Structures are given as C-alpha cells and as structure tokens.
Amino acid sequence: MTDSTIPPHARGYEDFGGTIGRTFADSIPAWPAERRAPEGSPNIVLVLLDDMGYSDISPFGAEIDTPHLARLAETGFRLTNYHTTPVCSPARAAALTGLNPHRAGFASVANSDPGYPGFRLELAEDVATLPEILRGHGYATYGIGKWHLTRDSLLNAAADKSTWPIQRGFDQYYGALEAFNSFFHPNQIVRDNTIIQREDTPEGYYLTDDYTDQALQYIKGLRASDSLKPFFLYFAHTAMHGPHGAKPEDIAKYRGTYGKGWDEVRRTRYEQQLAEGILPEGTQLPEAVGRLGRRIPEWESLDELTRDRYARYMEVYAAMVDNVDQNLGRITGLLEELGELDNTIIIFTSDNGGTAEGGAEGTRSYYSRFLHLPGVPADFDRDVDIDPNLIGGPRTMTHYPEGWANASNTPFRHYKGQTYAGGIRVPLIVSWPQGLAREADDDGIRTQYQYVTDLTPTLLELAGLPHPGTRRNLPAKEVDGASFASILPARDAPSTHPEQYTEFGGNRGFYREGWKIVADHEPGVPLDDGHWELYHVAEDPNELHDVAAEHPGKLRELAAGWEHAAWHNTVFPVDDRSSLSSALRRPAEAEFEKPVTLLPGTPKLERYRSSKLTTLRNFEVEVRLQFSPGDEGILVAHGDQGGGYALYIRNGHLYFVLNEYGRLHDVDAGPLEPGARRITLRTTLHPGFRAEHLVAVDGDTATRLRDVWALIGFAPFSGVDVGLNRGGPVHWGLHEEHGPFAYSGQLESVRYIPGDKAPYDPEVLATLERDTESAGD
Incomplete structure (x- = not known):
C-alpha cells in the first residue's frame, strides 16, 4: 500500500x-x-457478544426467545465445538487479526500495563486487522459497539489514537472504547475519533438499540451512494457484560419464567441440547459447582424472598439476550429489504463463556464486586440492599449469581477467566445462504474443534480474498488461525485446527486432537507446582474424568506442547497478578496525577484519567464561584448510579452527596452567603479502605461525612463533570427532578489537587518493593 x-x-x-x-x-x-471489490462479493457481518454462555440462545438449547438467530441456524451452520479465549480483549484481538492473543499483544484485558511483550494491550504496527484487509480489497468497513482493544490510559481525548478503531481499519465507528457500560446512561460514546458530549441521555434510551440504529444508518447511507460496494459490519455488543440492564417491556416478557430455578433451567437446556444433537449421546451433566469449588445451592434450598430476587436477575439477563436478537432481526430485515440477505455472510458468537463475577449471591452494586485488592475487609459490602423491583432498571447496577452463570454454560463446568470448557467453549453460528447452501438431509451441526483465530482466515476464504501479508507496505505477523471454510459444506471434513494453547492469569490449557490438559491456577503458586488435569474431550466433552494417572505419557506430551506453544507465542513471563509489580504503570502516566484546573464547558473527563486524580489517595477539589440568591445546580460531579460524589446547590444550601456503591448519603452543608465563594471538598483515606469527606466554605468546615467505604475498583465509573452531571446521575432524585441540573450561576473553576496515596495502594506497595530490592543489589 x-x-x-x-x-x-x-x-x-x-x-x-x-x-x-x-x-x-x-x-x-x-x-x-478507486479500488473495487470483485463483483458479487458478499457483505460480511460479524456479531460478537460479551460474556454469553454456551446455552443462552435457542439454537443451543435456551428457552430464551431468539427467532432471528434460530432462522440463521436453520439455514446455516452451528459449530458446537468452537472455542475462544477466557476473557474479552484477547478474544477480540484474536478474532480481528487471526493471531493468537499473546502474539497480538493481548494476554489480558486492556486494563493493566505490566510491560511484557504479550501485554502491549494495543495492536502493534505489524498486526494487520480484518477491517484493514477488507478495506484494502474495496470493502466499506463499519465498527459498532465495544472496542476494548486500546489500553485504558489511551482512552482520553488527548491520547495517541493510533489504536482507536478508525486508525485500525474502520471507515466509521460508533461505540464505547471501554470494557463495559451502562445500558441506560453510557459514560462515554465515541463517534469515529470524537467523544460525544450529551448533556442528557434521551428518554427511553437503550444502548443496544442505539448501536443498531447507527449500524442501520451506515448501511442505508452506503446504499444511497453506492449500490454495489460490499460492506463489513463488526457489531461488538456490550451485552451481555455487566452491569446488566434491560428495557421494561423485555423484562416483563420473562416475568415469572425463572421461578423454577437454575437447576430446572439447566436440566431443560441440557435435554434440549441432547435432543437437537448439540451434544453427543451419553454426555453427562456435571454437578453444579461454583467458581471457588463451592457447591451451588439447590434452588429449593433457598428461601422464597431469595428465590424471587435471584429469579429477577435472570429475567433481566434473558431480556438482554432477547433484545440482542430483536436488533439482529432489524439488521437482517434491512438486508432482506435491500435484497442482500442471501449474499451476506453472518457470523454470531461470544467472546468468552458466562461469568461468575456477580458472586454466589448476585449483586445490585456491580462496581463493588471489582475490589480485587489485598487487604479488603471481609465485611465490605458486595451487594447494597436496593429495592428488588429496581433490578435491571437504570437505578441499579446488577449482575446475576453464579448459579445462573452455571446454567448459561450448560453443560460445561466453570466460567469466564478459566480454561475449562465453561470459560472458553461458546456458540458459533455461520450463515451465507447464497454461498453455503446446505443439503436437504444436513442439520448444519459441525462438531470439529475450531478456535477464535480461525474467524479472520475463514471470512477471507469465503469472500475469495487473500491476506496481503503486509500492513502499510511492511511485513505483518503471520496468521495463526486456519480457515474452517472446508468443514461447512462437508460435515465429515477434519478439523483445520488440530491443537491450541490457552493462558490467562496463570490458568492454562492445551488441546491436541481430542485430548486436553487444564491447569486451574492459584495466584502466587509457581507454575511448576501447578497440577495438570488431563481429559479425553473427544469422549468426555464436559471434562468430568481426569485421566492423568491413566495416561502419563499423553500428559507429558501435552504439557510439552503447551510449553512449546507458550515460548512461540510470547506467553512468558506469565502474569497471574500476584506480584506487586503488576500494579506498576509506565512513568508517562504521572502526567495524570498532576493538579488540574477544569473550566466551565470542559468535556467530561474520561474514566481512567479521572481515576488517577482520586483513586486510593487523598485528594482535594476546590470550586470557585460567584453565588447569587436563586443560583442552583451541580458544581462538580464524578460518577453515576453505581458510585460517585457531587457538590451541588439547591434552595440556597450547599450539599455534598456520596453515592456509596448505590447507597446514597445526601448531606446538607448549610446556607451559602452571596458573593465570591471558595468551596473545598477534602477526601482522606483511612486504614481498611475507609474514607472521610470534609466540605469547607471559604476555609471554614461546613460538614463532614465520616467512616464510609472508599470508592475504588471501577467506581466512580463515569468521569469528572464540571457544572452539571451528564449521563448517569450520582443522585437519582436530582436527576429525576432536574436532569443534568446545570449550574445556573457563575462558576469560575474546579481544581483537582491529588494528594498522598493510601499506604495500601498496590502501586505504593510495588514501588516500595522495587526500591527495597534495588537498594539490596
């Protein structure tokens, strides 16, 4: 090029x-x-869901209503032995490049920066992406939804954007660069290279619908200007990632469906999978075991109130899946109207298995589940008591319990993050009526082992397009995946992917021709001390019978295979997050920790950039304003429904509000005198992740809020806002009454002054450890 x-x-x-x-x-x-694709080239639609389990759609056994997916499966193909990575960013990198995740730079999610080659957490210059390749062949390329392929420190408006979607091959992009989002009040939406600033979210807004509206607009706009140009649509859903939320009418559709409990749902899905041939005859249903090895309680052992609350979580989850299918139907409906559905390749899958991150009990305070730090007290609230009637709506940040995640992954064991089938075996549907017509007696089920790196080479082969082998006239890394186009018309064709390594956070696995080893790693334990389990998955797809003792030679063979693949794919050093050094960030990020003055009209600061001013540290916020009687509104807000804080004026009084993971503290700091005022918020961290907030006016203490939990672990999720509270509100009552509640008076400035970090901040501990080791050298 x-x-x-x-x-x-x-x-x-x-x-x-x-x-x-x-x-x-x-x-x-x-x-x-102008470069033109060959005449008759198919459109390509790649739909990728987030954290959806193997059995969560009707073509793979679910009771959830997904008629549009069922239609694709009826005429297309269901790959029942398709595998992915244990978590999302690596899967997305592998899907869009054909490279194994470590070689693509994504050994983990894009929310750390340990500095190892496999942890670039941004696609390198020598990694060619599918949209770049297709655009080079004359396709229009559109990206919709979750990106999560840019390191979190590069998500702010001033950052280098070389790894943002537009720079990685998309003509147009609309979505969220972060890992997850609110479905009702997204904290950040990006169009192309620009962060969209909305003062308020429209009434009735729902994220999946918004994504689909934009996808339809792209397709219609293309056809208005060019009747022949094929397009690639990468639709990466934020669903089913937490926090879960669904539209009221979709939840109502499933009201009462899940009162029968997860045991019955799991059993029914398993029986449906056997009846349809998704599972081979004789496949057993494993015992229901939780993430940490605890037995998931039998549904009938729970009290009635608990069963009711847990059922509501699953109603919301089902409603989200249903809505995804509805929106897929909107896209296929448009293609049918245009006469292009038959010549469109559609692939639908999930980036990893269902997740147990909601914990054994589920949660209505999602962000409080992300405190994966040493020393967090046992009495830390993982689920704030909020009215169960609000579950799934905009006022709560919810996630279902692991009992439902276990049902999502039917018939497999374990969850996202692990290398057992429950974490990495997901549904895959392929449809292309014009190019992949099935024989009358073919049910479309394909049982060959295939892997996420196979998606890019498969789509290129089906479209008849070569991989250039270069990016910007320089050699590109060689693709690791293999096209599975050959198995689609021929059900007995051999798998094109005979072996594959897996690694995430020390959890490891290696598959070779029907055999698989797994190591479920405990952080901090040396890898050499890890215990490999061996399964003959060709006969035992549920990984129920560890046959390591019976086949020591096979175990040694596969263990050597994993190590060889690990060296080849830059897996070492394995980072299981147990070392304090994993918390260190590159020196350039020190810029984020300098005091900053924000003027009225400043766009909302991005989440990560905002967090560097406040997380696990003392900090001060100084607000300068001219106050006149009648002035009111938000002075500064940081966060949303899931956690945050704000200063606001109403009825002549100054207020400080703390949203403690969904528990609201609204403190009256007293009346304000007219004139020039200096309002100061000082937050001090105490031992045990506790915090104290002091509000002063012109240097005099006005109020204090003592002994509350510090906001950490993705809270506040929305960034700092000056003079109003855009998007998700810190104070729901104010939002209902006033919307973003823009300050009506003269606000001069808001200055953030970061202070000392808490002594238990992992970065502080890591720096101390590093300096101590250096002194001893």
Whole structure:
C-alpha cells in the first residue's frame, strides 16, 4: 500500500476535512483510481457478544426467545465445538487479526500495563486487522459497539489514537472504547475519533438499540451512494457484560419464567441440547459447582424472598439476550429489504463463556464486586440492599449469581477467566445462504474443534480474498488461525485446527486432537507446582474424568506442547497478578496525577484519567464561584448510579452527596452567603479502605461525612463533570427532578489537587518493593 492510498486518519489526521483539508489540499497526494471489490462479493457481518454462555440462545438449547438467530441456524451452520479465549480483549484481538492473543499483544484485558511483550494491550504496527484487509480489497468497513482493544490510559481525548478503531481499519465507528457500560446512561460514546458530549441521555434510551440504529444508518447511507460496494459490519455488543440492564417491556416478557430455578433451567437446556444433537449421546451433566469449588445451592434450598430476587436477575439477563436478537432481526430485515440477505455472510458468537463475577449471591452494586485488592475487609459490602423491583432498571447496577452463570454454560463446568470448557467453549453460528447452501438431509451441526483465530482466515476464504501479508507496505505477523471454510459444506471434513494453547492469569490449557490438559491456577503458586488435569474431550466433552494417572505419557506430551506453544507465542513471563509489580504503570502516566484546573464547558473527563486524580489517595477539589440568591445546580460531579460524589446547590444550601456503591448519603452543608465563594471538598483515606469527606466554605468546615467505604475498583465509573452531571446521575432524585441540573450561576473553576496515596495502594506497595530490592543489589 502506498502512502497515497492510506486514508487521512491513518496518515496522521485525527480529524480530516474542513479547514485542514482546504489549507493543505496541495500537499496531500492525489488519490489513485478507486479500488473495487470483485463483483458479487458478499457483505460480511460479524456479531460478537460479551460474556454469553454456551446455552443462552435457542439454537443451543435456551428457552430464551431468539427467532432471528434460530432462522440463521436453520439455514446455516452451528459449530458446537468452537472455542475462544477466557476473557474479552484477547478474544477480540484474536478474532480481528487471526493471531493468537499473546502474539497480538493481548494476554489480558486492556486494563493493566505490566510491560511484557504479550501485554502491549494495543495492536502493534505489524498486526494487520480484518477491517484493514477488507478495506484494502474495496470493502466499506463499519465498527459498532465495544472496542476494548486500546489500553485504558489511551482512552482520553488527548491520547495517541493510533489504536482507536478508525486508525485500525474502520471507515466509521460508533461505540464505547471501554470494557463495559451502562445500558441506560453510557459514560462515554465515541463517534469515529470524537467523544460525544450529551448533556442528557434521551428518554427511553437503550444502548443496544442505539448501536443498531447507527449500524442501520451506515448501511442505508452506503446504499444511497453506492449500490454495489460490499460492506463489513463488526457489531461488538456490550451485552451481555455487566452491569446488566434491560428495557421494561423485555423484562416483563420473562416475568415469572425463572421461578423454577437454575437447576430446572439447566436440566431443560441440557435435554434440549441432547435432543437437537448439540451434544453427543451419553454426555453427562456435571454437578453444579461454583467458581471457588463451592457447591451451588439447590434452588429449593433457598428461601422464597431469595428465590424471587435471584429469579429477577435472570429475567433481566434473558431480556438482554432477547433484545440482542430483536436488533439482529432489524439488521437482517434491512438486508432482506435491500435484497442482500442471501449474499451476506453472518457470523454470531461470544467472546468468552458466562461469568461468575456477580458472586454466589448476585449483586445490585456491580462496581463493588471489582475490589480485587489485598487487604479488603471481609465485611465490605458486595451487594447494597436496593429495592428488588429496581433490578435491571437504570437505578441499579446488577449482575446475576453464579448459579445462573452455571446454567448459561450448560453443560460445561466453570466460567469466564478459566480454561475449562465453561470459560472458553461458546456458540458459533455461520450463515451465507447464497454461498453455503446446505443439503436437504444436513442439520448444519459441525462438531470439529475450531478456535477464535480461525474467524479472520475463514471470512477471507469465503469472500475469495487473500491476506496481503503486509500492513502499510511492511511485513505483518503471520496468521495463526486456519480457515474452517472446508468443514461447512462437508460435515465429515477434519478439523483445520488440530491443537491450541490457552493462558490467562496463570490458568492454562492445551488441546491436541481430542485430548486436553487444564491447569486451574492459584495466584502466587509457581507454575511448576501447578497440577495438570488431563481429559479425553473427544469422549468426555464436559471434562468430568481426569485421566492423568491413566495416561502419563499423553500428559507429558501435552504439557510439552503447551510449553512449546507458550515460548512461540510470547506467553512468558506469565502474569497471574500476584506480584506487586503488576500494579506498576509506565512513568508517562504521572502526567495524570498532576493538579488540574477544569473550566466551565470542559468535556467530561474520561474514566481512567479521572481515576488517577482520586483513586486510593487523598485528594482535594476546590470550586470557585460567584453565588447569587436563586443560583442552583451541580458544581462538580464524578460518577453515576453505581458510585460517585457531587457538590451541588439547591434552595440556597450547599450539599455534598456520596453515592456509596448505590447507597446514597445526601448531606446538607448549610446556607451559602452571596458573593465570591471558595468551596473545598477534602477526601482522606483511612486504614481498611475507609474514607472521610470534609466540605469547607471559604476555609471554614461546613460538614463532614465520616467512616464510609472508599470508592475504588471501577467506581466512580463515569468521569469528572464540571457544572452539571451528564449521563448517569450520582443522585437519582436530582436527576429525576432536574436532569443534568446545570449550574445556573457563575462558576469560575474546579481544581483537582491529588494528594498522598493510601499506604495500601498496590502501586505504593510495588514501588516500595522495587526500591527495597534495588537498594539490596
């Protein structure tokens, strides 16, 4: 590819056109003749869900209503032995590049930065992506939804955007760069390279619907200008990732469905899977075992109130899956109306298995589940007591209990993050009526082992397009996946992917021709001390019978295979997050910890950038304003329904509000006198992850809030807002009454002054450990 064929964004213009385009028109190389895809090339739609289990759609056994997916399965193919990575970012990297996740730079999710080669947490310059390849072949390329392929420190408006979607091959992008989001008040939405600023979320807003509206707009816009150009639509859902939320009408559809409990749902799904041939005859249903080895309680052993609350969690989950299917139906409906459905390749799958991150009891305070730090007290609230009638709505941040995750992963054991089948075996549907017509006696079920790296080479082969082997005229890393196009028309064709390693956080696995080893790793335990389990998954797909003792030679063979693959794929050093050094960040991030003055009109700061000012440290917020009688509104807000704090004025009084993971503290700091005022919020951290908040006016203490939990672990999730509270509200009552509640008076500035970090901050401990070791050298 010559420089003249590289689009402006890829050549350094983060925003192109307007004045820039006119001023530098003479210096921009002339565009070559337009590249066109071969006539009749198929459209490609890749739909990727987040944290959805193997049995959560009707073609794979679910009772959830997914007629549009069922229609694709009826004419297409169900790959029942398809595998992915244990968590989301690695799966997305592998799907879009064909590379094993460590070679793609994504050994983990894009929310850390230990500095190892496999942990770049951004796609390197020598990694070619599917949208880049397809665009080079003349396709229009559209990205929708969750990205999570850019390191969290690069998500702010001032960051280098070379790994944002537009720079990685998409003509247009609309979605969220973060790992997850609120379905009712998203904390950040990006269009192309621009963070969208909405003062308030529209009435009735729902994220999946919004994503689909934009996808439809892209397709309609393309067809209005070009009747022939094929398109690639990458639709990466935020669903089913927590916090869970669904539209009231979708929840109502499932009201009462799950009162029968997870034991019965799991059993019914398993029987349906056997009846449809998803599972081979003789497959056993494993004992219901939780994430930490505890037995999941039998449904009937729970009291009535608990059963009611747990059932509500699953009603919300089912409603979310149903809504995804509805929106898929909107896309296929448009393609049918355009006469293009038959010549569109559609792939539908999940990035990993169902997750137990909601804990044994589920939660109505999702962000309080993310405190994976040493020293967090046992009495820390993992589930704030909120009216069960609010579960799934915009006022709560919920996630279902692991009993339902166990049902999601029917018939397999364990969950997201682990290398057992429950974490990495997910549904895959492939449909292309024009190019992959089935024989009349073919049920479309394919049982060959395939892996997430196979998606890119498969789509390229089906479309008849070569991989260029280069990116920007330089050699690109070789693809690890293998096309499975050959198994689709021929059910007896052999798997094209005979072996595969897996690793995440020290959890390991290796598959080779019907055999598999698994190591369920305990953080901090040396890998050499880990116990490999051996399963003959060709006969024991549920991994119920560890035959390591009976087949020591096979165990040694596969263990050596894993180690060879690990060295080849830059898996070492394995980071299981047990070392304090994993908490260290690169020195450039010190910029985020400097005092900063925010003026009225400043866009909402991005979550991670905001967190560096406040998380696990003392901090001070200084607000300067001119107050006149009648002025009111939000002065500063940081967070949303799931946790945060704000200062606001109402009826002449100053208030401090703390949303303690869903538990609201609304403190009256007294009346304000007219004139120039300096309001200060000082937050001090105490031992045991406790905090104290002091509010002062012109240096005099106005109020204190003592002995509350510190906000950490993705809370506050929404960033800092000045002069209003955009999106998700810290104070729901104020939001209902006033919306974003923009301050009506003269706000001069809001200054954040980060203070000392808490002594139990992992970065502090890691720095101390490093300095101690250096002193001893």
